[in-house]
Structures are given as C-alpha cells and as structure tokens.
Amino acid sequence: MSEIFKNIPVIPYEGPKSKNPLAFKYYDADRIVAGKKMGEHLPFAMAWWHNLGAAGTDMFGRDTADKSFGAEKGTMEHAKAKVDAGFEFMQKLGIKYFCFHDVDLVPEADDIKETNRRLDEISDYILEKMKGTDIKCLWGTANMFSNPRFMNGAGSSNSADVFCFAAAQAKKAIDLTVKLGGRGYVFWGGREGYETLLNTDVKFEQENIATLMRLAVDYGRSIGFTGDFYIEPKPKEPMKHQYDFDAATAIGFLRQYGLDKDFKMNIESNHATLAGHTFQHDLRISAINGMLGSIDANQGDMLLGWDTDEFPFNVYDATMCMYEVLKAGGLTGGFNFDAKNRRPSYTMEDMFHAFILGMDTFALGLLKAAELIEDGRVDQFVEERYASYKTGIGAKIRSGETTLEELAAYADELGAPELPGSGRQEYLESVVNSVMFG
Ligand code: XUL
Ligand code: CO
DSSP states (O other), X not given: OOOSXXXXXXXXXXXXXXXXXXXXXXXXXXXEETTEXXXXXXXXXXXXXXXXXXXXXXXXXXXXXXXXXXXXXXXXXXXXXXXXXXXXXXXXXXXXXEEEEHHHHSOOOSSHHHHHHHHHHHHHHHHHHHXXXXXXXXXXXXXXXXSGGGTTOSTXXXXXXXXXXXXXXXXXXXXXXXXTTOSEEEEOOTTSEESOGGGOOXXXXXXXXXXXXXXXXXXXXXXXXXXXXXXXXXXXXXXXXXXXXXXHXXXXXXXXXXXXXXXXXXXEHXXXXXXXXXXXXXXXXXXXXXXXXXXXXXXXXXXXXXXXOBOOOXXXXXXXXXXXXXXXXXXXXXXXXXXXXXXXXXXXXHHHHHHHHHHHHHHHHHHHHHHHHHHOHHHHHHHHHTGGGXXXXXXXXXXXXXXXXXXXXXXXXXXSOOOOOOOOHHHHHHHHHHHHHO
C-alpha cells in the first residue's frame, strides 16, 4: 500500500531547542518521569471522527481539507482508506490508541443490518492492520446524536422504537470495542437533554437513560468486557440542557441508579469550561469520587461560548490536569485528542502539527506537574491549612465523635474564633509560576 502522508517522517524527539516543526520538543516516550515512562503516563489516542473525518465544514462553509485519502467518500473503499491513513498517522506519531463512533468507521446504510455488516468488514480490516503494531482501541462509542431519529435523544427519546435503535447501536459498538481490544466504552449524551421543559418528562427520561446504561453494562459483561464504561459530561450543545451537565451531576446520576461500580468519567476540557468550571475542577471532582477514568484532551476558547475542540496549547491547564492525574495515580483510560485543526489549517502537514502541539503540551504539563509535586510547597500548604482538624476538637469532628451540643459549648468557651488563616492564593500562584519558568 502506498504512503498517504508523503514527506512526513516518523516524528522524532529533538528536545526543546529544536526548531524542526515535525519533531517533538517535550514528548519523549521513553523518558522516565515520576517513576514511569512518559509514554505510559500519557496513553494518547487519535479521535477517528476529527482526524480522519472532519474536513472543515462549518455552519457557514464547506470542507477546506481533502480527507478522501485517494478514495471516493461515502464508500467502503473510503472507509478502508481512512483505516490506512489512520494507522500510518498513528505510527508516524507513536500514538498507541484510537477512539471511534460506529458511524466514523463506515458510511451508515438505510438498514441497520447492512450497517452492521459493513462494521464487521471494517473491524476485520482494522484487526488485520493492528497485527504487528502495538496500536489498540482506547474506547468505542455509538453515535446516537447525528441521525434525525435521535432528534429527541436516544435513551431519553419519547419514542420506544428509537430507544430500541439506540440499544441496537450500543450493542454493536460494544461488540466492536471488545473485538478491537478497547479499554473503555463511552456514553456521551449529546441529545440526552431537552430544548424545553414544556414537552419533557425529565424523571421519565432519566430513568430510561439509566435503563439503557444498565442493559449496556449487563450485555458488555456477558460478552467478557472488563473495561470501564464512561459518561462524558457536557452541559449543553447540541441541546439547550444536557442531563450529564458536569462530573458532579453525572456521578450523582450513576449513584442514584446503581451504575457507579461500572462507570467512570471521561472528562473533556472544553465541556468542563462550557459548564462554567475549569478543566481541573471536573478532574478533581471525578478523582475524589474514584471515577477519573479517561480524558478528552482539547481546549476551548475563552471568548467563545461553544465547543471549539481546539488542540491543547495551554500549558497551565495541561499542568493542572497532569497534577490531578498524577495525584489520582494515573488513568485507566487515556488522553484522546477530541480536537480538530482550525478550518484554515487544511493541509496534511497541519494534522501532524496539531498532534505534535497536543502531545508536547501534555508532555510539558506532565513534567511541570511532577516538578510541582516534587517541589511540595503547594501540597504542604494545603496540608497545613487544615491542621486544626488534626488534634483536639477538630480531630473529634473528623472522627465523628462529637455532638452539636459539645461543639456549641466549645464555641461558647472560645468567645470568638481567630480568623482562619490566609488562603495565600497569590503566593501559591507565584509558586506555580516559579515551577513553570524557573
Ligand atoms: C462531543 C464529543 C463527542 C464525544 C464522543 O462534544 O465530545 O465527540 O467525545 O461522542
Ligand atoms: Co469528547
């Protein structure tokens, strides 16, 4: 098979001084950081839909990039050309994982039986490609939001027939994920929400979503899937309101319906910011609940109120992300670049620049997060900030050995507490800067 990305070599690591646009400046897969190889800390993944599918179409204009990869779009030849392109791309970048929706892999037919036959054919082809490489699936998912049948949702649809269709797609996508060695299976509730409460029974819809997830877990376990299921929270877009608003909401939902043992979170940076949180916030909320599973690595634009899915460039955010990941002991999933080139960056070389940027940003984030932890000033400050709970009345509160009467008597005795101590935010921010640039 002929080379698709001609003139693009295997991307080498050349170090921070390199000016070669087709080289890593920070991502050095074998470098040991915090006791582990960088490549193990950072299981990067390619998103099939953006990298091999999205060609620049937006609401105001058509494709700018040519992603035909030499085949006619909408055909199985094109589906296979995408596989060829994807594997060449991943191998040139040293990426070990990919993520997919069912309909990213093949053109959807009118009849689901034909779509499934095409999925069998393409997954055989992918399996063949995987041989002799160490590339695997990170996670799979079903696209239950693009086709008009899902206009009112999938699990949350008012139509039981549509619910069945969603179940059928999820079943097949779980089969494919298992076949391709996937670590996880994602539910992103793109249309699981509402446009208006005037026509919506929220409780009914949430119960149905939970039923769909329960059935998916039961099926997955029955065919030997031992990985994690993930919810990928997002507060809005395409719907005005989406039920998996943010990590806290999704975790509450999972606990309410007894799904928390099988599910974790797949946190996407741009989704967290749409929810009015920082990326770090949703990572922390997931981590403290033991549910930090995987990450969709991208970034939004502070000046725009939608999901721009940009390649990550913000090293502060990546550093705080890696700080959370290191503290959580790593991910069971990985870092999926759910990100796309800007529309005017339409050449094949731009696809590589984008991944080099994203991988270097997270490599730098990892290095700086490890330094921040090693430095210890931030962690030590947090530790000391709660010191009043280590002894005396504080220790009794923590161990649950007190009563409201006892605490009230203690307060009476005290008269007035001292101020609780400075938060030292500006000092801590300067510590972060000194680690970033020191
Ligand atoms: C959409 C989004 C999805 C999910 C998978 O905002 O992030 O691509 O990652 O369905
Ligand atoms: Co995503």
